[in-house]
Amino acid sequence: MFKPNSVIIYVKNIDISTDFYTKILKQNPIETYPEFAVFLLKDDFILGLQQADQITPRSPNYYGGFELSFSDVTKDKVDEIYSLWKKLNVKIELEPQMLDFGYTCVGNDPDGHRLRVCATDTSKFE
Incomplete structure (x- = not known):
């Protein structure tokens, strides 16, 4: 069975967004990269933050x-x-x-x- 296990949202500034989600989720990301951060939300489900101008293929210009x-x-x-x-x-x-x-x-x-x-x-x- 196909079960999604993550949501990735595109952000303008990875540092600002990582800091924001660290504060509201009251947890640090489980992984970080120069343009990406990963938070564990629940068991096997993660929230990914992706710097929009660094993704392949290019992301839409809508946020x-x-x-x-x-x-x-x-x-x-x-x-x-x-x-x-x-x-x-x-x-x-x-x-x-x-x-x-x-x-x-x-x-x-x-x-x-x-x-x-x-x-x-x-x-x-x-």
Whole structure:
């Protein structure tokens, strides 16, 4: 069975993005290269950061069309992460609030990629 095991996002500045993700994930990358950094998100799943102007084949010139979702958290954890992001000056797109699918907030990384934290309410789907 085909199972994706990584997400790679293109960034304008690898150093700024690596520093940003180190702070919000509260962990260092497991590997770094001059134009690439790798973070272990969960078991066998990684987040890769790739300097956009150094990838082959060339990347598109569009940034920020991506959302990384952290949805295995509680409502209190959403508030805790939101508070951390505010202290780190993460650009907030959506303050914590209840939406149809759960309690959520959204921030942006330095390249405009969305970061959603969501305590998903699956009770109506059961």
